[in-house]
Amino acid sequence: MKNNYQRCIRCILPNTLPVIEFDDQGVCNYCRDYEKSYHDWDKISEQKQNEFKNLLQAARKKRRAYDCLVP
Numbered sequence: 001m002k003n004n005y006q007r008c009i010r011c012i013l014p015n016t017l018p019v020i021e022f023d024d025q026g027v028c029n030y031c032r033d034y035e036k037s038y039h040d041w042d043k044i045s046e047q048k049q050n051e052f053k054n055l056l057q058a059a060r061k062k063r064r065a066y067d068c069l070v071p
């Protein structure tokens with residue numbers, strides 16, 4: 001383990017992850033990117049729901065044993 005081992009104070013991603021960076025508050029760039037993309041969830045929620053439904057529809061059209069796996 002590195003001597004300067006660090007984890008994000010929000011999501012606990014470690015600094016051993018490639019291309020991760022931390023701000024002066026200890027929050028990683030992945031958390032900051034998430035904030036930028038989803039900070040106004042009420043305005044974009046319908047659009048995101050439609051995007052998700054379209055993904056499900058595309059999966060269903062493949063007619064496989066399972067439609068999709070949602071983690």
Ligand SMILES: [Zn+2]
Pocket residue numbers: 008009010011012013027028029030031032
């Ligand atoms: Zn984080």
